[in-house]
Amino acid sequence: MWTARTAFVLCVAIFPYLYQQKNPPPPLQVYVFINGLPDEKPWPELKLPELLGSGTVKALHAAIESEWDSLRRSACQMAAGRALWKHVIHDEVAELLAGETYLKNIYEKIKNDRLNNAKEIHGVILAVRTLWFDSKLEAALSSFDGGGAQVVLLGAGMDARSYRLNCLKESNIFEVDFPEVLNAKTTILEEAVNSRGLVTPKSLSRVAADLTEDDWLEKLQTSGFEPMKNTVWILEGLLYYLSHTHAMKLLRTIAEKCNITHTVLLADFMNKQATTLSSSTYHFYCDWPDELLPSLGFSDVKLSQIGDPDARFGLLQDPLNLFDKLRNLPRSIQIHPDDGTPCCRLYLLQACGLPSS
Numbered sequence: 001m002w003t004a005r006t007a008f009v010l011c012v013a014i015f016p017y018l019y020q021q022k023n024p025p026p027p028l029q030v031y032v033f034i035n036g037l038p039d040e041k042p043w044p045e046l047k048l049p050e051l052l053g054s055g056t057v058k059a060l061h062a063a064i065e066s067e068w069d070s071l072r073r074s075a076c077q078m079a080a081g082r083a084l085w086k087h088v089i090h091d092e093v094a095e096l097l098a099g100e101t102y103l104k105n106i107y108e109k110i111k112n113d114r115l116n117n118a119k120e121i122h123g124v125i126l127a128v129r130t131l132w133f134d135s136k137l138e139a140a141l142s143s144f145d146g147g148g149a150q151v152v153l154l155g156a157g158m159d160a161r162s163y164r165l166n167c168l169k170e171s172n173i174f175e176v177d178f179p180e181v182l183n184a185k186t187t188i189l190e191e192a193v194n195s196r197g198l199v200t201p202k203s204l205s206r207v208a209a210d211l212t213e214d215d216w217l218e219k220l221q222t223s224g225f226e227p228m229k230n231t232v233w234i235l236e237g238l239l240y241y242l243s244h245t246h247a248m249k250l251l252r253t254i255a256e257k258c259n260i261t262h263t264v265l266l267a268d269f270m271n272k273q274a275t276t277l278s279s280s281t282y283h284f285y286c287d288w289p290d291e292l293l294p295s296l297g298f299s300d301v302k303l304s305q306i307g308d309p310d311a312r313f314g315l316l317q318d319p320l321n322l323f324d325k326l327r328n329l330p331r332s333i334q335i336h337p338d339d340g341t342p343c344c345r346l347y348l349l350q351a352c353g354l355p356s357s
């Protein structure tokens with residue numbers, strides 16, 4: 001299935017045998033990875049969980065499909081992506097939260113990409129993005145010196161991080177999204193708790209709010225958010241759905257918290273070209289978020305692009321992959337000089353704030 005290209009796509013993982021003299025070496029394991037899967041392995045098959053066909057969950061997904069707008073449905077699309085990259089993202093409820101339609105849809109795309117020897121497999125951006133947020137969140141939580149931490153997921157959608165990450169076990173978690181999204185998520189997860197014994201997080205509050213309204217912060221505080229406590233803010237797959245005015249207002253509100261307590265912001269930004277992929281869906285963009293965030297009061301701002309050493313996770317092995325091509329061009333370039341395509345970029349940003357005294 002993978003022919004001449006395979007020769008160029010060798011990523012060989014050999015475990016070093018540092019203690020060879022004392023211990024007999026374990027069997028040498030050599031894997032050849034292409035886009036995140038050992039070359040010879042088929043993509044994990046799509047097996048729909050039984051619970052998806054059960055009364056409540058089935059009816060809920062039917063309602064999601066017929067009644068929700070595309071903004072709210074994007075939550076299920078993200079969950080479907082994570083479910084289908086389950087060999088790298090261990091999210092045991094992603095399939096349930098995604099629903100059959102999105103799972104089948106994305107599975108077909110992945111199958112076609114594999115058949116056509118695509119340089120990037122559908123959903124790889126989402127997989128890298130998820131793993132990047134996971135790893136930066138874990139690092140942020142361990143950087144706080146004691147005192148506990150709270151984690152706020154704005155536009156949490158069907159993200160099940162609070163169930164799947166050990167590093168969140170001791171945190172107070174707040175998920176903010178539209179009421180319909182959070183209600184559906186709660187119902188589906190309750191079904192999973194009842195039928196599969198899914199373990200619920202110790203402290204998780206769901207806060208129904210519209211982030212374009214002025215009262216979301218108040219609602220967050222009413223739900224137990226403490227302004228003085230160390231906080232990680234997660235804005236994953238959110239900002240570009242907002243208007244420029246609303247996205248900037250949101251970022252300013254979080255920036256103000258930097259003056260009060262140790263604050264970490266993790267967020268992804270589209271550049272202008274990326275929003276042209278669907279100008280009716282994507283609105284806010286920023287070509288230089290690493291300049292924007294310091295101007296708002298954040299410090300230690302670090303920008304990563306998909307494919308950077310901290311944002312590849314072994315998933316981009318084809319040397320001709322789009323992301324490495326983009327990374328090799330100056331960020332100011334809007335149109336790719338080789339093929340005339342727009343340079344659509346997704347920037348992953350980490351920033352923090354610490355009161356000066």
Ligand SMILES: C[S@@+](CC[C@H](N)C(=O)[O-])C[C@H]1O[C@@H](n2cnc3c(N)ncnc32)[C@H](O)[C@@H]1O
Pocket residue numbers: 071072074075078079154155156157158159176177178181209210211212235236237238241242
């Ligand atoms: C692409 S999904 C991302 C969900 C989740 N962060 C993830 O990565 O799986 C975008 C989410 O933002 C939520 N969202 C967008 N605009 C919002 C707003 N104004 N208020 C509250 N939630 C919003 C949507 O409902 C949706 O759940």
